[in-house]
Amino acid sequence: MISVRHQEKDESKVATIYDVAKLAGVSPKTVSRVLNGDAPVKKQTRDAVDAAMAELGYVPSNAARMMRSNKSGLVGLITGAISHGIEPIEPEGLPDLFIVQGIQHVMGSSGKTLMISDTDGVSDQVPHLIRTFLQHRVEGIIYVADHHKRVTLPKVPDDFPIVLANCFDPEGHPSVLPDDKQGQKDLVAKLIQSGHRRIGYLTLDRTLVATGLRYRGYREALAEADIPYADELVSMGYEEGQERESQILMQALDRLLSLEEPPTVICCGNDEMALRLYGLLRSRGIRVPEDISVAGYDNYRVIAETLFPPLTTVELPYFTMGQIAARHLLALMSEQEEKPELPGLVGSPVCWRSSVTALNTVSVLNSKGRNNQ
CATH class of the missing domain: 3.40.50.2300 (Response regulator)
Structure with a gap:
């Protein structure tokens, strides 16, 4: 009975750092070093201290450690x-x-x-x-x-x-x-490489920081390809705080399509705008990408990967x-x-999908077809 009572007393005792040190065969200071990580300790010693803490059920006091190290974690x-x-x-x-x-x-x-x-x-x-x-x-x-x-x-x-x-x-x-500017620039540069020279751009609200940066990227890509900037190809497709988003986008699209030389591809300020644009184009009987190509920005996969055709866009990382x-x-x-x-x-890498037609490829294929006739 005495040994049982003694055992119960030992089990109810709260283990201290000194108990851990004794069982591990190290000094209390070494145990402290293991706990705080404030000094190098050999792996064999650290393993012995960890095993002793596990055997004794020792729980370090975060409050005490915080006071000693002046760090809260x-x-x-x-x-x-x-x-x-x-x-x-x-x-x-x-x-x-x-x-x-x-x-x-x-x-x-x-x-x-x-x-x-x-x-x-x-x-x-x-x-x-x-x-x-x-x-x-x-x-x-x-x-x-x-x-x-x-x-x-x-x-x-x-x-x-x-x-x-x-x-x-x-x-x-x-x-x-x-890197909003570089992301838009890379997208437009890739569109140009695919044969597009009339590149429309429906921006987000111009008061947004990202809009200004992406607009600069758009213009820089055109300039580096010696393509003249045309203000008629750029329009705001979304206005912050406006409830008539669809109407704003519809009017912007109408302006682009009414041009004497409409764009062959339209870049959108984000993927959600591109989703709306798909619907507006199809309501007019305009096919994507056969009649006009579309690109977005964000790579919000719930939209970009489920649209048909899947959306070319820019990854926001x-x-x-x-x-x-x-x-x-x-x-x-x-x-x-x-x-x-x-x-x-x-x-922000470009994610190239099938919503964009490569016009230079189409031209090559058409010329091959004519030569075979």
């Missing part, structure tokens, strides 16, 4: 992805959600705990959320925007790590952004942007003296 993430598009009326991409997934993919293997706060679509919430994170002693913050834009953040300590994803601010915090933002924040949070360079722009 927490990373704050501000986004609108959770509340964004809960019941979407129209098919659309979820860039902020894909960015968050990329961030989580990196943070999940870093040993850090990601704390996510949602703005509920209200940008005025951001300063409050940042202050709350600072009160909880997070080691760094990532702010994710739903589209490429300029943001304003509250004042934070100069040495506090903050990384912006899909946005930028006047203070010059590190930003991870899509949201998942990769999230990964880069997370890795950069971890680097800023590290104790290394030399801080990493800004992540900068992330490339």
Whole structure:
């Protein structure tokens, strides 16, 4: 009976770092090094400490470790992805959600705990959320925007790590952004290589940062191919805050089709606009791509891969942007003296599908047919 009572007493005892050290045959300081990762420890020693902790059921005190190391192990993430598009009326991409997934993919293997706060679509919430994170002693913050834009953040300590994803601010915090200009330029250049010279462009709202950048890419591709820019081929197909989106797009399409020399291909500001354009063209008896080619932007696969024909578009690398933002924040949070360079722009590759007809190929085939007659 005495031995049973003694055994029960031992089982109910809370293991300490000294118990782990005794069982592993090392000093308490070595156990501390294993727990905190603040000094090199041989693999054999680390394995012995891990085995001792498992046998004793030792649970480290995060609070105590935080006080000793002055690090919380927490990373704050501000986004609108959770509340964004809960019941979407129209098919659309979820860039902020894909960015968050990329961030989580990196943070999940870093040993850090990601704390996510949602703005509920209200940008005025951001300063409050940042202050709350600072009160909880997070080691760094990532702010994710739903589209490429300029943001304003509250004042934070100069040495506090903050990384912006899909946005930028006047203070010059590190930003991870899509290369919108190069993406549009590469798309138009590939259309030109396929024999298109009359390239229509239905843009998003011109107040958007991405629209201005992509417009520059469109013009640069034309200029490098010695194709004169024609203002009549460019029209806004979507206006921010307008409920009559279909009417705006319809009017823009009518202007393009009424030209003396209509475009052979129409680039759209995003894949959702391209989806609408498919319907408008077919309602007029115009076939895609036999009569006119169509290209989008985003590579939102729910649209691009299910349309018939599948849509040629440009990939917006949201998942990769999230990964880069997370890795950069971890680097800023590290104790290394030399801080990493800004992540900068992330490339947007062209996804070529069958919504675009290669006119130069068609010309070659037609000439071969005539020669055989």
